Amino acid sequence: DVKVTQSSRYLVKRTGEKVFLECVQDMDHENMFWYRQDPGLGLRLIYFSYDVKMKEKGDIPEGYSVSREKKERFSLILESASTNQTSMYLCASLEGTGSYNEQFFGPGTRLTVL
């Protein structure tokens, strides 16, 4: 089974702090994604990566950056955390581009910015 892990289940940070959210997948998947999930807004794509050192903006990239130095690891960075970035953050991975490939999600990180 594919396993996607996230470094923290719960995280509390202060406004202005730099925050790192880590995601690791163990199945050599090419594609990795970061989403945030908010009540009433659903899941929204922040950034994704289709290869090492490659990244593309999703629908809401403002205030975030990402890093993918190794294939198995995809990091989401909040350069200067703000209260409106309090949310549930979900990481996902996808093996390839075929129609039979499915996305697998990690357990999520609940981030609170005070």
Place this chain on the structure above:
Amino acid sequence: KQEVTQIPAALSVPEGENLVLNCSFTDSAIYNLQWFRQDPGKGLTSLLLIQSSQREQTSGRLNASLDKSSGRSTLYIAASQPGDSATYLCAVRGAGNKLTFGGGTRVLVKP
């Protein structure tokens, strides 16, 4: 721009009843459609994936159908159990490997 809608937003049924969850999407140019389950405060668990060339997929008590031309998918859960209580999300994959999610249907199965 792809839009995915799930109706109803919430559903409550007695144990043993069959569940029918609906998902509609506006752009039929999709690679596949996935159904997910999410328990409160947790991540998403993939339930079923239907490729764009397929009409349905089955796994145990779960059956999902896809009518790409009309932009609809339905998830059937037979003989519901209290453990089926969760939020169910559908998502379609289009160009660029991006998933577009519906808002989810929150299901409560009463014992």
